[in-house]
Amino acid sequence: MGSMWMMVIDQLSLRYPMTPPIPDPKACIVGFILGVSVAANWTHADEVSLPYKGLSLNANLELAADKQLADGVILITHGGLAHRDMELITYLQKQFKERAYSSLAINLSLGLGNRHGMYDCKITHRHLNDDSKEEIGAWIDWLQKQGAKRVVLLGHSRGGAQTALYVAERDNELVKALVLLAPATTDNTNSATYLRRYKKPLAPLLETARKLVDSGKGSTVLKHVGLLNCSDTTATATTFVSYYGQDPRLDSPYLIQKLKKPTLVVVAGSDEEVIGLDKKLAPLADGTRLRMKVIEGAGHTFRDLFADDAADAIDTFLKSIAYATPAT
Structure with missing residues (x-):
């Protein structure tokens, strides 16, 4: 029975590789040396x-x-x-x-x-x-x-x-x-996509973020915003403008x-x-x-x-x- 469960676990780990394994201490040491x-x-x-x-x-x-x-x-x-x-x-x-x-x-x-x-x-975006x-x-x-x-x-x-x-x-x-x-x-990252994905308009959020950046307050945290794959998150004004400022x-x-x-x-x-x-x-x-x-x-x-x-x-x-x- 034990071996059967191990086979199931192995199959699941192959089917869902997005969950990273717990790093082995020896591997971490090797990685550091490398x-x-x-x-x-x-x-x-x-x-x-x-x-x-x-x-x-x-x-x-x-x-x-x-x-x-x-x-x-x-x-x-x-x-x-x-x-x-x-x-x-x-x-x-x-x-x-x-x-x-x-x-x-x-x-x-x-x-x-x-x-x-x-x-x-849940982590504030500052990148x-x-x-x-x-x-x-x-x-x-x-x-x-x-x-x-x-x-x-x-x-x-x-x-x-x-x-x-x-x-x-x-x-x-x-x-x-x-x-x-x-x-x-x-x-x-345009207005139409933002509205469709997050059910809120981009323009007012972007205007607020740009004003903060222009006034030297780009580190101010905006709450309950959508950003990339996060539908309800926090991000600094500078981060928000970086991704949604319509930069070519x-x-x-x-x-x-x-x-x-x-x-x-x-x-x-x-x-x-x-x-x-x-x-x-x-x-x-x-x-x-x-x-x-x-x-x-x-x-x-x-x-x-x-x-x-x-x-x-x-x-x-x-x-x-x-x-x-x-x-x-």
């Missing part, structure tokens, strides 16, 4: 940590068989308020490893040290959209110190737009290409126009969150600098076999830009 040691060697999946502005960032490193960091790494950024252990991301890391690609899936801190799991909506590009940059700098010679950036949803933001405004010669999965647009830098099509490196956008054909992305990108997709792959029937998180389709599209793209060949 995070600070430049000479470390990896042979399997490891949590790595990185000191950053008084916080500790963490990521999951999946090193492909017979590969070193010098051979290249796909750096993966999750969607808004999410985390590196989302089903799509863990599955893609597994697929990449089987296809001989190493990957590093990061957790954005969102202002919290050593953050794991979904952001708790900014622009924080993401700085943290992506910190991880790229870390990879460079570890000897990585090339990096492909991959982002999903809001993480896709934030990945594009990093390359458009900061960048690093180590970055060779981008893959954006259902990247967010300004439609996700929140819009992936706007940012993609500025990118000069090979970029693949994977569009979910039945996306319920990012709607009409294929039409917005069609004029930009030249088949060289920007390539677009529409996966018909896929929802925003590419569940089930649609994740395999996404992995196939990414693999084809990487081979087309010679990323699959040994680094020199």
